[in-house]
Amino acid sequence: MRRAEPVMGTVVSFDVPAQAAADGALDDAIRWLHWVDRVFSPYRPDSDVSLLAAAEITVDGCADEVAEVIRACAALRLFSGGYFSAAPDGVFDPSGYVKGWAVERCAEILSRAGSVSHLVNGGGDIQCAGGRPGSGEPWRVGIADPRRRGRLALVVEAADSAVATSGVAERGAHVIDPFSGRPASGLASVTVVGRSLALADAFATAAFAMGPSLARDWTESLDGYEAYAIMPDGDTWQTGGFASRIAVA
């Protein structure tokens, strides 16, 4: 069954077994997202993240997950040569990591409750568990064409995988290149496919900030993660292993 929940400034869509809705696992997963929103939203003046950014509290005064996210962001910043940042505008804002991480955790909540087949889509970033209900075939995920609203560029197969896309299509230019301080604009979108949505989302954000030439080499180097990019003029490129992820029929 499907459910769409407005939260975190977007809509999180669920495709879960009826059992997950009946036994409360879906409600638990949705409660988790609202909790994350309350703690991590930079738009809520009373969130831990807002209070931390304003230096009104320290990390010790925050939920344990805040320290977990800060550590992950620091690691990703190093790993991406500085292109992934939890302070892209100079103010602490881990939003670039939190959504993917929260949606992946959401899928884990459903798995722990016994579901072996579900898909959670957090505003365009997707974590799949197992394959499609019944057949077990891989989930089929369309990648939006950033140049033509409502159309897909291609379809990937995602069994037990995450699919994350960074781009300019929906919110305008919103990924900041931390080195220039300006919105990144060299790519129309970049999609990363791999096991973990927290990582795939962060990799996509970093690659988008890098721009096409750096991003191509960097994503090629990522073990277990494949990338597909669409340029502003419609040209595309992809990493070596991406073709095996494309759904043919």
Place this chain on the structure above:
Amino acid sequence: MRRVLAAVVVTVAGLVALLSFRTHDNSSERTVASPLQLPPLSPGEHAVTGRAVITVYGPVQVRLVERSRKIVAVNIVQHPAETAMDIQIGQYAFPRLVGETLTAQSARIDSVSGATYTSGGYIQSLQSALDSGA
């Protein structure tokens, strides 16, 4: 069925346009089309196989699978597969066109990945159509 056939024509025209786009390095030797193993049809599905279209790279043939008057799959029956250029076409361009055809029907896709939409943007998104069972 007429709409389905129109889709075949559009798809094949797209393939031809794409395949004709670049000149071939090795145009004196024509590649031989490789017949592909097609997935069997499920009960209730009907297939329409288009005629093979000869392109500069060799023959291209497409099969559409229909169920309850919706296109549920597009199979490539044969496509050129000998040169490096052809491999690139096989791996990239064919699936791309297949994806576009499926989009038009919103069929067989479970979810859509794209740049983050706002709550307002969601209403107009493909994901919203999928969630509402459209």
